Amino acid sequence: MRVTFKIWRQESNSDDGRFVEYEVDNISEEMSFLEALDSLNESLVQQGKGVIAFDHDCREGICGQCGVFINGRANGPHSNTTTCQLHMRSFKEGEVIVVEPWRAKAFPVIKDLVVDRSSFDRIIQSGGFITAKTGTAPEANSILVGKDIADSAMDMAACIGCGACVATCKNSSAALFTSAKINHLNILPQGKTESSKRVLEMTERMELEDFGHCSFTGACEIECPENISISNIAKMNFDLLKAKLFKG
Amino acid sequence: MKLDAKIPEGDLEQKWSKYQDKCKLVNTANKKKFEIIVVGSGLSGAGAAATLAELGYKVNCFCYQDTPRRAHSVAAQGGVNAAKNYQHDGDSVWRMFYDTLKGGDFRSREANVYRLAQLSAPLIDHFSQQGVPFAREYGGVLTNRSFGGVQVQRTFYARGQTGQQLLVAAYSQLSKMVASGGVTMNTREEMLDLVIVDGKARGIVTRDLVTGKIKKHSAHAVVLATGGYSRVFRLSTLAIGCNGSAIWAAHKKGAFFAGPSFTQIHPTALPQSSDTQSKLTLMSESLRNDGRIWVPLKKGDSRNPEEIPEEERDYYLERKYPSFGNLSPRDIASRAAKERIDEGHGVGPLKNAVYLDFKHAIAKQGKEKITDKYGNLFEMYLKITGIDAYKQPMKISPAAHFSMGGLWVDYELMTTVNGLYAVGEANYSDHGANRLGANSLLQASIDGYFILPNTINNYLAGELNQSIPNVDHDEFSKAEESVKNKIEKLMNINGSKTVDHFHRKLGNIMWQECAMSRSKSGLEKAIKEIRDIKKSFWEEVSVTGSDKELNPELEKGLRLADFIELAELMCVDALQREESCGAHFREEFQSSEGEAVRNDDEFSYVSAWEYNEGDFKLHKEELKFEYVKPTVRSYK
CATH class of the missing domain: 3.90.700.10 (Succinate dehydrogenase/fumarate reductase flavoprotein, catalytic domain)
Structure with a gap:
């Protein structure tokens, strides 16, 4: 099939970016979207031009490294998917496909479609863990975790840290990401001890990283590849209020 | 050079505890004087980096991805094995040891495999404590499922995302140690060479993937946790960035490469x-x-x-x-x-x-x-x-999936280079000629969390008061120079063919001749063809853009240059091993029913290859089976 890619090119963070159009005609419907970009890059090399930089790694929807804005939507036309799981059969013959990086103040562009998401790492570093050194764990079955609790923790722990929630949010809020991690650990008996500290410190870090506030539009949960629900944000806010009220 | 696996004396059940009783320790106050480099941030790398930092060591950790949470351990779906016998179905450490040894077609060490089974149960305790939401029964206890090659239910799982959940836990623990200052995390930075000073691994040379800057880092010891190399086949289940470059650089600097042709086809x-x-x-x-x-x-x-x-x-x-x-x-x-x-x-x-x-x-x-x-x-x-x-x-x-082959390591997970360790999929240790399902997360974790943080003390204790070399040391300059030359050479070929063109060619050859079925004539042909690919790659490849920027094409080119050389060694190894065992099936050695025929009289050893300037030289580590008698591996 033949399509036109209109792709954001930007040399580095300090340069101004611009859209560049590329017509490609050797695309097949079975190709994944990223394979179509591979193919475009291969033809750029043959023309002696530098390739378009985009992030990707596992290409099976689990590592969270890929992710671009496609025709105005995070990860393209389908809900709850990653960019690597998108296939060219989702586009029409002759379509113009606009491809942009995640746009958020907390995710500065590094080059072309590649952004810096280290702000997510710093949120995790501020409290997204259980303080227990290797070697200190009790026998696993000595702490019972009900199936409903384990299943619910798994729903939230499934977050792949891709940043689609931030990219799609009109406020560039990281509330869905942060709440998923807080709730995953806070509802488990192993993580309860530090729950107040965790919610206070992680939400504080989130604000320091220039993410916007959440205004509950629900856009994030439509794009989240792991179907993480915005009810997590309500739970986080509830825990935050509780932690602030009973602090000290 | 005689290979010494350093297997401790005593009964199989006692070897690991005896080792721990006797190995040298570094006292808490002295640990902060040591710097350790960990390359890779998957389960084995993140586990090792976090645990070493908890012990008090200063750790410098590297990954090529934008964050450690992307490492390909993330993609393991099914589960992690442990001999807990929660299902009351007759499981035990011994049975798990036997299943793993048999699953690997008796091409791994008894002592290593037994230790793997022994340490499996505490690993489940560890990950539960770190917040892994393992599948549970309604009453709150852990549940299990079965995996291939086994008749009991010993696999723990978190839906179909077990690897992701273990990695998230490892990443969380690593993040905790980054926050406390114990670990310095270097993301988007790829190791391109190993530096050896006076016979000891003392550092690495890396490329900052964003700026293209070549950097030098020194340390008292270097740990490679860089995963598997099945991307040599191009099409594989691995992440696109997975590569063999770090272990190949180490191999060229003296680390022996064991069982390179043992790669698993899933x-x-x-x-x-x-x-x-x-x-x-x-x-x-x-x-x-x-x-x-x-x-x-x-x-x-x-x-x-x-x-x-x-x-x-x-x-x-x-x-x-x-x-x-x-x-x-x-x-x-x-x-x-x-x-x-x-x-x-x-x-x-x-x-x-x-x-x-x-x-x-x-x-x-x-x-x-x-x-x-x-x-x-x-x-x-x-x-x-x-x-x-x-x-x-x-x-x-x-x-193409998992590589059982990797850098040869002894019982302490040290390679043939002093102070250079290899953990997880990057080494050849427990899986022999074939890995059982759900043993990969297990081995990576146990190497990183439980074994290395014990064994590395035994080496570092002897390094106390040894200052690490300055990165201006001659050996660092030489390694930096050779990396820069290689990049410059690659950037200036300006040929007419893409990196992917050569990777497709290499992948086809490897898939045809060195995957599920191998033969003498096919392997000999493959070796010749791979040499041709190497020659034409260095004459005809085109890498566009600049080396002073984020340049994915250059990253691919550097990785492929190493894959081409590694592919040759894989074929050399497959050709030399004139038997069929595990994943290595030589067409000449099969029964009338088409089953593999192993030859214990002649091939009961681990093949450890010395680089020897590309004229690979074989060293044999004989495998002694004192507790288990190798049998014909039948699943009929």
């Missing part, structure tokens, strides 16, 4: 659909618990699967291996699929697949139960293929 990946495809997606082996594998009895049968009646289906695994059936080990299942496909029974548009059918399981257990167990895998299958596997059988095919 039986249940999605089939290849075109030449432009970039990877083969894995469908978890756990699906074989309830899915039944079959092909049409009639060759070239082009009917839809639901139109083919039961009596015209060949459930070939159940037929050939009645006691293990669909849960036969991976090497056996892959080879059986290849055999059926080669005989003309393959299905799908390219006739390169077999069916994995859930019809019977859904009829018996109900759709809800199947969704609970495999829901996310069915969803993933639908997203990629557009097919609903609740209604139609999945089409699956064998794909």
